[in-house]
Amino acid sequence: xxxxxxxxxxxxxxxxxxxxxxxxxxxxxxxxxxxxxxxxxxxxxxxxxxxxxxxxxxxxxxxxxxxxxxxxxxxxxxxxxxxxxxxxxxxxxxxxxxxxxxxxxxxxxxxxxxxxxxxxxxxxxxxxxxxxxxxxxxxxxxxxxxxxxxxxxxxxxxxxxxxxxxxxxxxxxxxxxxxxxxxxxxxxxxxxxxxxxxxxxxxxxxxxxxxxxxxxxxxxxxxxxxxxxxxxxxxxxxxxxxxxxxxxxxxxxxxxxxxxxxxxxxxxxxxxxxxxxxxxxxxxxxxxxxxxxxxxxxxxxxxxxxxxxxxxxxxx
Numbered sequence: 001x002x003x004x005x006x007x008x009x010x011x012x013x014x015x016x017x018x019x020x021x022x023x024x025x026x027x028x029x030x031x032x033x034x035x036x037x038x039x040x041x042x043x044x045x046x047x048x049x050x051x052x053x054x055x056x057x058x059x060x061x062x063x064x065x066x067x068x069x070x071x072x073x074x075x076x077x078x079x080x081x082x083x084x085x086x087x088x089x090x091x092x093x094x095x096x097x098x099x100x101x102x103x104x105x106x107x108x109x110x111x112x113x114x115x116x117x118x119x120x121x122x123x124x125x126x127x128x129x130x131x132x133x134x135x136x137x138x139x140x141x142x143x144x145x146x147x148x149x150x151x152x153x154x155x156x157x158x159x160x161x162x163x164x165x166x167x168x169x170x171x172x173x174x175x176x177x178x179x180x181x182x183x184x185x186x187x188x189x190x191x192x193x194x195x196x197x198x199x200x201x202x203x204x205x206x207x208x209x210x211x212x213x214x215x216x217x218x219x220x221x222x223x224x225x226x227x228x229x230x231x232x233x234x235x236x237x238x239x240x241x242x243x244x245x246x247x248x249x250x251x252x253x254x255x256x257x258x259x260x261x262x263x264x265x266x267x268x269x270x271x272x273x274x275x276x277x278x279x280x281x282x283x284x285x286x287x288x289x290x291x292x293x294x295x296x297x298x299x300x301x302x303x304x305x306x307x308x309x310x311x312x313x314x315x316x
Contacts, residue, residue: 015147029073057305155169
């Protein structure tokens with residue numbers, strides 16, 4: 001753990017910039033690279049904005065922001081970015097071929113002692129790192145968006161990942177203020193995304209059937225499941241509700257819950273029309289550029305308030 005003073009992040013988009021910020025805020029030097037020049041040029045500006053929000057929430061001292069930003073160095077060359085890093089995280093496209101090529105390429109650029117981590121949302125390390133000559137030093141550290149705010153990181157070793165690497169990754173996540181959750185077996189989607197997809201399937205089916213408006217579905221979940229799950233986990237919710245009652249609810253409703261693996265018609269139509277959500281200005285809801293900026297600000301302010309209230313991060 002003490003030797004990890006320098007980390008590298010490859011891929012500086014939605015996830016990568018927040019991961020770089022988190023390492024830097026914990027006192028670790030971060031070397032960064034993205035194939036897109038715009039992502040490299042805008043990195044410090046994006047992180048500075050995030051840190052200003054953290055300062056406003058009392059989660060970082062304003063006077064510390066320049067030092068945090070100074071720990072982040074952007075490189076125009078991938079090989080230069082990973083040189084000297086003890087822990088390298090990939091945030092490249094969620095495409096198995098792209099990730100396999102990245103691991104094959106990076107392994108030749110770093111010493112055998114360097115830990116290689118994948119931020120994949122779905123691919124186990126035994127799939128993305130299939131070409132590795134030293135698979136024992138590879139692991140998944142699955143962060144959640146926005147990564148600089150959401151406290152949990154799933155740590156998923158593969159069948160050939162060494163126990164020392166797993167323990168180091170767990171300890172490193174704690175050191176940078178995260179709450180690592182060790183996943184004991186490899187399975188696609190790991191833990192959280194499998195739960196999210198199960199919920200997603202039913203929510204999308206309710207949308208497709210017109211059970212309630214988009215706005216009311218969001219409000220209903222926010223004010224019930226979301227409200228409780230922000231404070232306690234689902235199994236604890238079940239304990240407090242009574243497992244006898246929960247078992248009966250399951251038996252009554254499970255046969256009625258959507259089990260199809262096909263996309264609901266409404267979702268298929270939105271995707272085919274190019275309505276992908278906030279990034280295209282329309283999804284379930286519509287977003288002007290101004291409205292999106294306002295919503296993102298409100299979202300992050302709410303997330304930061306929850307982080308401060310419920311998770312007490314020890315951020316520097």
